[in-house]
Amino acid sequence: MIRPLRTRHRWFFLGLLLVVGPLMVMGLLTRREIPSASPRAAGGKTGLEYRIDRSRPVARVHVTPTAAVPAHPEWSLYWDVSGETDPSVDPSVDTMLFLGVVDGESSTIHPIPTEYASIQGRLVLYSLTQKEIVETVDP
Amino acid sequence: MSHQYVAVGWNRQKKIYDTVMLSCVGLYLTIFVVVDLWLRPNTSPETMLIRALGSCAFLMLHVVLSIGPLARLDTRFLPLLYNRRHLGVTTFLVGAAHGGFALLQFHSQGNVHPLVSLLTSNQRFDSLIDFPFQPLGFVALSILFLMAATSHDFWLTQLTAPMWKTLHMLVYVAYGLLTLHVVLGVLQAETSPLLSGLVLLGFAWIVGIHLLAGFRERGGDRPISEAARDGYVRVCRVDEIRENRAKMAVLSGEKVAIFRYDGKIAAVSNACQHQNGPLGEGKIIDGCITCPWHGYQYRPETGESPPPFTEKVPTFRSRVIDGDVWVHPQPEMKDHTHVG
Numbered sequence: 001m002i003r004p005l006r007t008r009h010r011w012f013f014l015g016l017l018l019v020v021g022p023l024m025v026m027g028l029l030t031r032r033e034i035p036s037a038s039p040r041a042a043g044g045k046t047g048l049e050y051r052i053d054r055s056r057p058v059a060r061v062h063v064t065p066t067a068a069v070p071a072h073p074e075w076s077l078y079w080d081v082s083g084e085t086d087p088s089v090d091p092s093v094d095t096m097l098f099l100g101v102v103d104g105e106s107s108t109i110h111p112i113p114t115e116y117a118s119i120q121g122r123l124v125l126y127s128l129t130q131k132e133i134v135e136t137v138d139p
Numbered sequence: 140m141s142h143q144y145v146a147v148g149w150n151r152q153k154k155i156y157d158t159v160m161l162s163c164v165g166l167y168l169t170i171f172v173v174v175d176l177w178l179r180p181n182t183s184p185e186t187m188l189i190r191a192l193g194s195c196a197f198l199m200l201h202v203v204l205s206i207g208p209l210a211r212l213d214t215r216f217l218p219l220l221y222n223r224r225h226l227g228v229t230t231f232l233v234g235a236a237h238g239g240f241a242l243l244q245f246h247s248q249g250n251v252h253p254l255v256s257l258l259t260s261n262q263r264f265d266s267l268i269d270f271p272f273q274p275l276g277f278v279a280l281s282i283l284f285l286m287a288a289t290s291h292d293f294w295l296t297q298l299t300a301p302m303w304k305t306l307h308m309l310v311y312v313a314y315g316l317l318t319l320h321v322v323l324g325v326l327q328a329e330t331s332p333l334l335s336g337l338v339l340l341g342f343a344w345i346v347g348i349h350l351l352a353g354f355r356e357r358g359g360d361r362p363i364s365e366a367a368r369d370g371y372v373r374v375c376r377v378d379e380i381r382e383n384r385a386k387m388a389v390l391s392g393e394k395v396a397i398f399r400y401d402g403k404i405a406a407v408s409n410a411c412q413h414q415n416g417p418l419g420e421g422k423i424i425d426g427c428i429t430c431p432w433h434g435y436q437y438r439p440e441t442g443e444s445p446p447p448f449t450e451k452v453p454t455f456r457s458r459v460i461d462g463d464v465w466v467h468p469q470p471e472m473k474d475h476t477h478v479g
């Protein structure tokens with residue numbers, strides 16, 4: 001009555017050790033690198049290349065990593081219609097047009113709404129984590 | 140539920156136990172919030188609550204899972220076992236609060252049901268570090284709910300102790316799932332070696348003491364190999380059993396507790412009828428064998444609980460010849476032997 005339960009208990013913990021233990025260690029060892037400081041604070045190098053393709057009916061921004069960039073799931077790309085963004089004066093993106101998320105690991109494409117595409121604006125990369133403008137680009 | 144059952148049979152020990160437990164929970168949550176506010180003043184109240192409640196429930200589960208093996212390894216921990224069920228139910232409630240706040244924060248703002256969002260928003264089953272860790276926590280919480288809901292003696296009686304214990308062994312599955320929930324969830328973003336080290340240490344502790352207690356008991360689970368005489372098996376010398384205490388032996392596949400008291404010997408099943416606690420680790424108090432886990436009592440001569448209680452454990456025929464204790468391996472209803 002009780003002995004089989006105790007035997008099952010021993011086998012269960014051996015199983016827990018052999019299955020969950022290695023998964024725990026692997027999960028900890030293969031963690032992604034989380035940047036402790038913003039790229040702007042580290043010198044402003046994000047390793048991203050921006051190109052606007054206006055040859056199509058809808059203009060599109062191509063963002064391509066040119067070097068190994070740690071994952072930044074919190075990076076967002078904005079279109080500054082005024083084209084006069086100065087992060088040192090105003091670090092907010094409240095008045096800008098949100099284009100999409102840039103993860104830094106793979107190439108992404110972001111259409112610019114037609115009514116704003118002809119305006120000579122400025123691309124702004126914003127970090128939600130750091131709550132700051134990472135870089136600005138005049139295409 | 141029968142009229143014989145009450146929600147909680149309160150007594151002084153249970154009140155003290157619960158007061159200490161709830162004070163510790165309140166103290167932990169307070170310290171967590173104060174330290175978190177100091178270290179990360181920009182943390183939102185929702186995030187702080189999710190982390191405080193989640194870490195508290197995980198810590199409490201470690202305590203719950205430590206009590207059983209610690210009590211088997213050292214009888215000084217037995218008082219902690221007495222009201223462990225309240226600790227388990229409280230662990231579920233704290234975990235449920237954590238899950239509720241997380242559901243509210245991460246899954247309630249979309250256009251699908253929060254539970255659907257929880258179970259379907261991440262489908263990266265092919266990746267370890269992107270694995271959907273939230274459903275792991277949800278399944279573990281569901282198991283803890285099942286255990287909390289069936290923790291009452293009503294369900295223990297309805298299901299019978301072996302079935303109830305088998306069901307409650309699911310807590311180990313819940314622990315494994317919660318460990319992965321933590322490692323693949325919060326520890327992917329919180330890279331402090333201290334936190335990772337504590338979680339690894341906690342896992343090593345729980346697995347270590349369970350295996351230690353389990354393998355130590357395995358030695359006592361070996362059946363007696365001596366040949367039977369007239370159907371009786373020699374178990375030990377009389378003077379190896381302390382007065383009002385027992386010696387345990389495996390006969391016919393199960394443990395039997397052989398008690399010595401008032402110049403007599405009596406053998407009963409080692410499994411208490413309540414939660415299958417080890418009667419042989421208890422002692423005779425007021426003329427009754429008293430279970431070390433929750434104090435259930437049985438008369439050594441008959442195996443019956445004193446009135447008005449109706450529990451009964453199987454008894455075994457026993458006799459003493461030349462100072463040796465002989466026990467018949469098949470249970471019988473009634474017998475007791477004079478030492479002489």
